[in-house]
Amino acid sequence: MVNTHSAPALPRFETAFEALDPAFCTPCAPTPLDDLQLVHAQTALGHTLGLPTDWLHSDDFRQILAGAAPLPGAAPQASVYAGHQFGVFVPQLGDGRAHLIGRHQAPDHQLWSWQLKGSGPTPYSRGADGRAVLRSTLREYVASEALHALGIPTTRALAFGVSQQPVQRERTERAAIVLRMAPSFLRFGHFQFWAARGQADRVRQLADAVIAQHFPALVGRYADWLTEIIRRTARLMAQWQTVGFCHGVMNSDNFSILGLTLDYGPYGFLDAFDPQHICNHSDDAGRYAWDQQPQVGQWNCARLLEACLPLLNEDDNAAIEQANGIMGAYAAAYTDAISARWRAKFGLATQQPEDDALMQDYLRLIARGRHDFTLCFRHLPRRAMLMDLVLDQSALKDWLARYDARLARESMAQSTRTAAMDAANPLYVARNHLLELAIRAAEHDDFSVLERLMQALQHPFTEQAGLDDLAALPPNWAAALSVSCSS
Ligand code: AMP
Numbered sequence: 298m299v300n301t302h303s304a305p306a307l308p309r310f311e312t313a314f315e316a317l318d319p320a321f322c323t324p325c326a327p328t329p330l331d332d333l334q335l336v337h338a339q340t341a342l343g344h345t346l347g348l349p350t351d352w353l354h355s356d357d358f359r360q361i362l363a364g365a366a367p368l369p370g371a372a373p374q375a376s377v378y379a380g381h382q383f384g385v386f387v388p389q390l391g392d393g394r395a396h397l398i399g400r401h402q403a404p405d406h407q408l409w410s411w412q413l414k415g416s417g418p419t420p421y422s423r424g425a426d427g428r429a430v431l432r433s434t435l436r437e438y439v440a441s442e443a444l445h446a447l448g449i450p451t452t453r454a455l456a457f458g459v460s461q462q463p464v465q466r467e468r469t470e471r472a473a474i475v476l477r478m479a480p481s482f483l484r485f486g487h488f489q490f491w492a493a494r495g496q497a498d499r500v501r502q503l504a505d506a507v508i509a510q511h512f513p514a515l516v517g518r519y520a521d522w523l524t525e526i527i528r529r530t531a532r533l534m535a536q537w538q539t540v541g542f543c544h545g546v547m548n549s550d551n552f553s554i555l556g557l558t559l560d561y562g563p564y565g566f567l568d569a570f571d572p573q574h575i576c577n578h579s580d581d582a583g584r585y586a587w588d589q590q591p592q593v594g595q596w597n598c599a600r601l602l603e604a605c606l607p608l609l610n611e612d613d614n615a616a617i618e619q620a621n622g623i624m625g626a627y628a629a630a631y632t633d634a635i636s637a638r639w640r641a642k643f644g645l646a647t648q649q650p651e652d653d654a655l656m657q658d659y660l661r662l663i664a665r666g667r668h669d670f671t672l673c674f675r676h677l678p679r680r681a682m683l684m685d686l687v688l689d690q691s692a693l694k695d696w697l698a699r700y701d702a703r704l705a706r707e708s709m710a711q712s713t714r715t716a717a718m719d720a721a722n723p724l725y726v727a728r729n730h731l732l733e734l735a736i737r738a739a740e741h742d743d744f745s746v747l748e749r750l751m752q753a754l755q756h757p758f759t760e761q762a763g764l765d766d767l768a769a770l771p772p773n774w775a776a777a778l779s780v781s782c783s784s
């Protein structure tokens with residue numbers, strides 16, 4: 298019997314881009330990976346998006362993921378942008394291996410753009426193959442969902458698939474595609490592209506479209522809109538810092554106009570705490586080292602403001618003066634956010650003058666011994682476990698004596714404090730060696746390692762039975778892993 302009424306309908310799709318003007322976007326179809334096999338899909342995300350669960354596992358969906366079929370009612374396209382790459386301005390980049398395939402409105406009315414990555418060349422590929430390999434695709438998929446579960450704004454990943462088609466990198470690898478989702482994929486670089494060409498009218502057209510669709514309360518208020526983006530970016534940096542997330546390629550084309558974490562390449566989570574840790578093997582100078590991230594975020598915001606100067610004032614000097622005022626929002630928002638987040642990690646509910654020194658001294662102590670960033674916070678309320686982690690026992694004891702004296706000035710029960718700290722200090726993060734194990738298995742079509750990792754990372758603050766190995770210190774071989782841009 299044919300069931301005609303129980304399956305929820307697919308939402309209505311439309312062609313996705315904020316400004317439907319051919320100047321910004323080129324119609325462009327993916328090059329399908331016909332043999333693509335679905336590896337993983339986020340059923341919970343699908344539910345939030347109002348998508349039928351069955352559909353995510355249907356062949357119709359697999360074909361969309363493979364770039365072999367369009368989203369019904371929408372046309373695929375690739376957008377043009379520019380950006381500062383490692384400090385050097387590149388006047389034309391663009392979606393070189395990504396296709397915006399459409400967008401829809403979720404049941405809560407949130408707009409979601411759909412983007413395939415690894416779906417073949419576009420007019421912006423600059424001679425490259427338009428593909429992504431399994432290794433980098435799996436890493437992007439895992440990190441998107443892991444950061445989301447940590448409460449950090451990010452693009453999402455609905456599904457990814459792998460094919461047998463070979464892709465040439467340092468070695469031959471398998472092509473893969475990830476389906477990314479975000480309210481918008483617009484980057485700082487989209488604005489920089491037009492500004493560099495002296496086309497202020499296009500900068501304004503794009504800004505107007507973005508504001509109307511994503512910041513409707515700020516229509517016509519460019520200064521307030523830019524201030525909001527700068528605040529979001531500053532808060533995002535504070536969030537990255539306090540979970541030990543290193544982005545790796547903080548080029549302005551990888552910075553989201555919505556303040557989302559965007560474009561996961563050679564990212565990493567701190568294992569042994571080194572404030573100068575560089576997660577990207579190609580970043581020789583350490584431009585994007587962990588301790589540089591907050592100021593790079595600020596630098597990128599300044600580049601966005603530069604691109605948007607004509608929106609602020611017709612008079613150049615007046616616009617610059619206004620922009621300098623707006624930039625002040627970065628330091629203020631960052632200081633507030635980072636202070637609140639460190640306090641939460643240390644379980645400090647009230648504010649005392651000695652707190653900064655106390656917290657900084659702990660960071661110095663764990664940096665000196667290169668101790669594990671994640672576990673040194675997670676185990677802060679578990680003294681026996683902490684003592685096992687830290688080598689310099691006498692320094693730790695001295696510091697703990699100060700910390701205990703400080704905690705004694707608060708009335709909170711220790712059990713309440715531990716629960717609050719556990720909600721701020723994850724147990725599971727997407728460590729490089731865990732990703733490496735998932736990748737090695739996936740390359741042999743064993744996705745069980747990935748499945749288990751996703752299970753842990755989707756509830757990073759909650760200890761889960763049978764997943765101890767995913768919370769353990771990295772093995773010695775992890776230190777030798779290197780991740781670079783080539784993916
Ligand atoms: P990324 O370093 O991944 O942020 O990429 C920087 C620029 O290079 C973007 O314009 C990408 O679309 C483009 N790109 C990176 N890898 C490829 C590739 N394999 N094929 C085509 N374009 C690429």
Ligand code: MG
Nearest residue numbers: 550551559560
């Ligand atoms: Mg990029």
